[in-house]
Amino acid sequence: MRASRPLNLLIISNIISGFAQGISMLAIPWYFVSILHAPEKLTLMYMLTLVGSIFWGLYSGTLIDKYPRKKIFLVFSVIGGVVLCGASLTGQFYATGVPTYMVVVVFMATAYINTIYYPALYAFAQEVSEPSRYGKVNSLLEIQSQAMTFASGAVGAILLQGIDVDAIHIGSLSIPISLHIARWSLSRIFMIDGLTYFIAIALIAMVKYTPLTEKHLVLGSVWERFKTGNTFLRSHPLVLAFGVSSLSIFVFLLLYANALEPIFVLNHLHRNGTIFALSTASYALGALISGVWIRQVFRNINVVKAILLLSCITWLTLAICAVSASTIVFLGFSFILGITNAGTRVLRITYLFHHVPNQLIGRVNSVLFMIGTLFRLGLAMIFSLTFFSEGDNVTWALLVCALFLLFNFVMLAVTYKGLRVNYPDPEVQKVIVKS
Numbered sequence: 149m150r151a152s153r154p155l156n157l158l159i160i161s162n163i164i165s166g167f168a169q170g171i172s173m174l175a176i177p178w179y180f181v182s183i184l185h186a187p188e189k190l191t192l193m194y195m196l197t198l199v200g201s202i203f204w205g206l207y208s209g210t211l212i213d214k215y216p217r218k219k220i221f222l223v224f225s226v227i228g229g230v231v232l233c234g235a236s237l238t239g240q241f242y243a244t245g246v247p248t249y250m251v252v253v254v255f256m257a258t259a260y261i262n263t264i265y266y267p268a269l270y271a272f273a274q275e276v277s278e279p280s281r282y283g284k285v286n287s288l289l290e291i292q293s294q295a296m297t298f299a300s301g302a303v304g305a306i307l308l309q310g311i312d313v314d315a316i317h318i319g320s321l322s323i324p325i326s327l328h329i330a331r332w333s334l335s336r337i338f339m340i341d342g343l344t345y346f347i348a349i350a351l352i353a354m355v356k357y358t359p360l361t362e363k364h365l366v367l368g369s370v371w372e373r374f375k376t377g378n379t380f381l382r383s384h385p386l387v388l389a390f391g392v393s394s395l396s397i398f399v400f401l402l403l404y405a406n407a408l409e410p411i412f413v414l415n416h417l418h419r420n421g422t423i424f425a426l427s428t429a430s431y432a433l434g435a436l437i438s439g440v441w442i443r444q445v446f447r448n449i450n451v452v453k454a455i456l457l458l459s460c461i462t463w464l465t466l467a468i469c470a471v472s473a474s475t476i477v478f479l480g481f482s483f484i485l486g487i488t489n490a491g492t493r494v495l496r497i498t499y500l501f502h503h504v505p506n507q508l509i510g511r512v513n514s515v516l517f518m519i520g521t522l523f524r525l526g527l528a529m530i531f532s533l534t535f536f537s538e539g540d541n542v543t544w545a546l547l548v549c550a551l552f553l554l555f556n557f558v559m560l561a562v563t564y565k566g567l568r569v570n571y572p573d574p575e576v577q578k579v580i581v582k583s
Contacts, residue, residue, distance in 0.1 A: 154355045155276055155285070158221065158269065159292050161348035165225070166293065168341035169258060170300025171307060172232070173406075174428055175337050176255050178421050181410040184248070187537040194407045195532060197256045198525040201263060205521055208264035209377060209514025213507060217272040221352045224261045225345045231257040232342030239335030246334045254338060267513050270497055274506050284443075291439035299432075304425040307332040377511025380504070387503050389563045391516045394455050394496045396556035397462050397489045399520045400549050403527055408545055416540040417475055427482040434486025442491040451499050452567045456560055458488040463553035470546035527552065 180190035211220060235254045239246035246254075269289065277285045310331035381388040405428075413424045446454040461484065469481035504512045527549065530536075536545045 155273060157351050157355050158272065159289070161221075161225075161351035162269065163292055163296050164351075165228070165341075165344040165348040166296040167300050167303075168337075168344040169228075170296060170428070171304045172254065172337055172341045173258060174300065174304040174425055175307075175334055176251055177406060177410040178424055179251060179334060181414050182421060187411045187415075188532065188534060190410070191407050191528060191532045191537070193252050193255060194403075195525065195528045196252075197259050198521055198528060200256065201259065201521045202518055202525070204260050205263055205517040206514050209267070209510040209512075209517070211264060212268045212271050212510030212513075217268045217275065218352060218355050220264060220268045221355075222349060224265055225349045225352065228257065228261050229342045229345030229349070232338045232345065234342075236335045236339035236342060239333070239338070246338065251334065263517070267510060267517070271506065271509050271513075274501050274509060288439075291436060293435075296432075300428070304428065306425075307337065377508060377513075377515045380508055380512055381515055384503070386563060386566050387500075389559070390452065390567055391496075391500065391512075392519050393556045393560035393563070394459075394492060394499075395516060395520045396523075396553055397459060397485075397492050399523050400462075400466075400553055401485065401489050403524050403531075404546075404549065407528060407531065408542060408549075411537055411542045412546065413478075415537070416542055417473060417478060419475060423475060423478075427479055430479045430482040431486040434483040435490035436486070438487040438490035439494060442494050446491075446495070451495050452560065452564055454495055455492050456557065456564065458492050459553060459557040459560065462488045463550045463557060466546060466553065467550040470543045470550065523552070 177190055180193070181187050231254060235246055235250040238250050273285045273289060306329055310329055381391070409427065410424055413419050413427070417423065449457075465481050465484045469477055472478070500509070500512070530548065531545045535541055
C-alpha cells in the first residue's frame with residue numbers, strides 16, 4: 149500500500165531514530181544486570197519511570213489533542229537528541245564511561261518520549277487517513293516499527309557482546325574467516341542514537357499536510373481536558389472494558405522487556421547478551437510477520453474474538469517458557485509474543501479509531517495508558533522484592549504475569565457478547581478487520 153507523503157516522511161524518520169533507539173534500550177537493561185550485577189536497581193529504575201509515567205501519560209494525551217502533531221514530533225526529537233548526546237559527552241569525562249545516573253536519565257527520557265511520540269504518530273495517521281484505510285495504515289506502522297526492532301536486535305546482539313571469530317565450523321569442515329568487532333560502549337551507542345534524532349528532525353520539518361478530520365479547539369486546564377477523555381470512556385463502558393482488557397499483552401511486554409527478561413536470561417537460562425539481543429530480534433520477526441498477515445488471517449473473525457485468541461496463546465506460551473530452561477523455547481516464545489502483541493495492537497488500535505473521535509483520541513489513550521501504567525507499577529512493586537532477583541526465582545515472576553494475562557483474558561471474554569453486539573454489530577467488525 150502507499151501511505152500519504154507526510155506519513156511516509158514520518159515513517160522514514162521513525163525508522164532512522166527507532167533503529168538506534170532500539171539498541172540503546174537493549175543496552176541499558178543488560179548494563180544493569182550483567183555489568184553492574186544489580187538487577188534490583190534495574191527494577192527500581194523501572195518503577196521510578198512508571199511513577200513519573202502516571203502523571204506524564206495524563207498530560208501527554210492532552211498535548212496530542214491540543215497541539216499540531218508535527219510540532220510535538222519536532223520538540224521531543226530535539227529533547228531526545230540533546231539528552232542522548234549530552235549523556236554520551238558526559239561519559240567522555242569518566243574513566244568508567246557513562247555514569248549510572250546519566251544512564252537512568254537516558255532510560256527515563258526515552259520512555260517518556262515514546263509515551264507521547266507513538267500515540268501522536270497513531271493520532272497523526274488517523275488524522276491524515278481515510279477511515280477505509282485505518283487497518284492498512286496501522287499495519288504499515290506496525291511493520292516498519294517491528295522491522296527496525298528486528299534490525300536493532302540483530303545488530304545489538306553483535307554490539308553488546310562483540311564478535312571474535314577466526315573460523316566457522318560446520319561438522320568436520322572448518323572455514324577460515326576473520327571477523328573481529330569490539331563491544332561498543334554505552335557512550336558510543338548513545339551518541340549514535342542522539343544523532344539520529346537530529347536526522348529525524350530534518351525529515352519531520354519537511355512534513356506538510358491537510359488534516360482529513362475536523363480539528364476542535366481544546367480549552368480548559370490539563371485536568372479538565374483529561375476528564376473529557378475519562379467522561380467519554382465512562383459513557384461508553386464497553387469501549388473502556390475493551391480498551392483495558394485488550395491492553396494486557398502490551399502491559400506485560402513492557403514490564404517483561406525492561407525489567408524481567410534480562411534477569412531471566414542471565415539467572416535462569418545462564419546465557420549472555422547475544423541471546424538477550426537475539427530474543428528481541430526473534431520478537432520483532434514475529435511482530436513483522438504479524439503486521440503483514442494479521443488482517444488476512446482474521447479477515448472472517450470479529451476483532452474481539454481475534455484478540456481473545458491471541459491473548460490465550462500468549463498466557464499459555466508464557467507459562468511454558470517460565471518453567472523451561474531451553475534457549476530454543478525462550479526464543480520461540482519471543483517469536484510468538486511478537487506475533488500476538490503486534491496482532492493485538494493492529495486490531496485494537498483499528499477498533500479504537502472507529503469508536504473514538506480524532507479530537508479525543510489522545511485523551512482517551514491517556515486514560516487507558518494510565519490504567520496500564522498502574523498495572524505495570526503494581527506488578528513491578530511486587531517484583532522489586534529481592535526474592536525475584538535471586539537465583540532463578542524470576543520464573544515465579546513470569547508465572548504471576550501469566551496469571552495477569554489469564555485474568556484479562558477472562559475479563560474480555562465476559563464482555564465479549566456486549567462488544568460483539570453493540571460496539572459495533574458483527575458485520576461492521578468484519579469491515580474493520582478488512583479495511
